[in-house]
Amino acid sequence: MTDFLFKRMTLIGIGLLGSSISLAARQKGLVEHIAVHTRSSETLARAEELGLGDSYHSDLGESVEGSDFVIVCTPVGVCEAVAKSIAPHLAKGAIISDVGSVKGSVIQQMQPHLPDYVEFVPGHPIAGTEQSGPDAGFAELFVNRWCILTPPKGTDPAAVDRVEEFWTALGSNVERMDAHHHDNVLAITSHLPHLIAYNIVGTASDLEIVTNSEVIKYSAGGFRDFTRIAASDPTMWRDVFLHNKEAALEMLGRFTEDLTALQRAIRWGDGDALFDLFSRTRSIRRSIIDAGQEIEASDFGRHLKEGETHAAKLASDDHEHTGS
Numbered sequence: 001m002t003d004f005l006f007k008r009m010t011l012i013g014i015g016l017l018g019s020s021i022s023l024a025a026r027q028k029g030l031v032e033h034i035a036v037h038t039r040s041s042e043t044l045a046r047a048e049e050l051g052l053g054d055s056y057h058s059d060l061g062e063s064v065e066g067s068d069f070v071i072v073c074t075p076v077g078v079c080e081a082v083a084k085s086i087a088p089h090l091a092k093g094a095i096i097s098d099v100g101s102v103k104g105s106v107i108q109q110m111q112p113h114l115p116d117y118v119e120f121v122p123g124h125p126i127a128g129t130e131q132s133g134p135d136a137g138f139a140e141l142f143v144n145r146w147c148i149l150t151p152p153k154g155t156d157p158a159a160v161d162r163v164e165e166f167w168t169a170l171g172s173n174v175e176r177m178d179a180h181h182h183d184n185v186l187a188i189t190s191h192l193p194h195l196i197a198y199n200i201v202g203t204a205s206d207l208e209i210v211t212n213s214e215v216i217k218y219s220a221g222g223f224r225d226f227t228r229i230a231a232s233d234p235t236m237w238r239d240v241f242l243h244n245k246e247a248a249l250e251m252l253g254r255f256t257e258d259l260t261a262l263q264r265a266i267r268w269g270d271g272d273a274l275f276d277l278f279s280r281t282r283s284i285r286r287s288i289i290d291a292g293q294e295i296e297a298s299d300f301g302r303h304l305k306e307g308e309t310h311a312a313k314l315a316s317d318d319h320e321h322t323g324s
Contacts, residue, residue, distance in 0.1 A: 013073035019137025037063035077239035080109035105243035119159035143171035187247035
């Protein structure tokens with residue numbers, strides 16, 4: 001008989017992350033029963049067609065009844081409403097978690113409404129693609145990706161250990177972090193890059209001297225990668241910026257100052273300043289590759305061609321970007 005880590009897991013939301021969690025947990029034999037909830041009847045029906053759960057629920061309260069593990073996989077803006085709705089139906093000792101890329105706001109929204117007899121272990125798997133919906137999921141999404149846990153003070157250490165064990169089994173590297181620190185780190189490594197991508201693609205579409213057909217036809221690697229990021233779920237990212245406002249604005253202010261300095265270097269022909277900056281940023285790219293964070297499975301849907309090695313792919317990308 002298989003020893004399951006959790007007897008019944010409820011996934012609230014079954015988009016890219018929810019479906020990937022389902023597929024990976026099933027593949028690893030971590031849960032006995034997977035309950036799926038989503039507000040959309042069409043999405044719920046599609047999840048059932050894909051076999052992503054063992055039971056499918058349109059009623060939120062019903063979906064969590066009897067579950068010992070509940071993962072909220074919705075945009076962060078609705079976390080408070082979700083917490084209020086599920087609170088009366090949660091089983092004693094259940095562990096509640098989430099996958100939101102903002103943690104301070106999620107804790108503020110959810111913790112006051114959760115009963116004392118459950119454990120709250122917020123989480124953030126740093127993995128994704130620009131695709132969304134239940135069809136987008138794949139079991140390898142979390143392999144060699146980081147998952148950050150931000151348990152509030154007073155959380156039962158045993159509950160945190162179980163959530164860490166779950167994510168480790170899915171292939172993630174797990175780290176525990178203060179929620180405020182997490183939000184500052186992610187503001188610069190994830191949130192600001194998305195904001196820049198959305199903005200530069202928007203700027204390109206608004207240019208009067210360059211037609212949209214030219215933007216599409218002559219897209220070099222750099223702009224193409226921006227569009228890949230800018231294709232991410234607009235609802236999710238709207239909520240991220242509204243719920244991590246202070247950190248995002250602080251990092252945006254710093255970026256604006258640095259951009260002004262870069263403008264000045266170009267205007268005055270300061271080639272040394274430009275070269276120094278480009279050299280420093282190139283080394284960051286190399287460090288990411290060395291850390292194993294540039295791999296096929298989770299790299300925004302980019303895949304190796306048949307017979308191509310990761311080294312050859314990276315060399316090809318570097319050559320392409322050099323010519324962009």
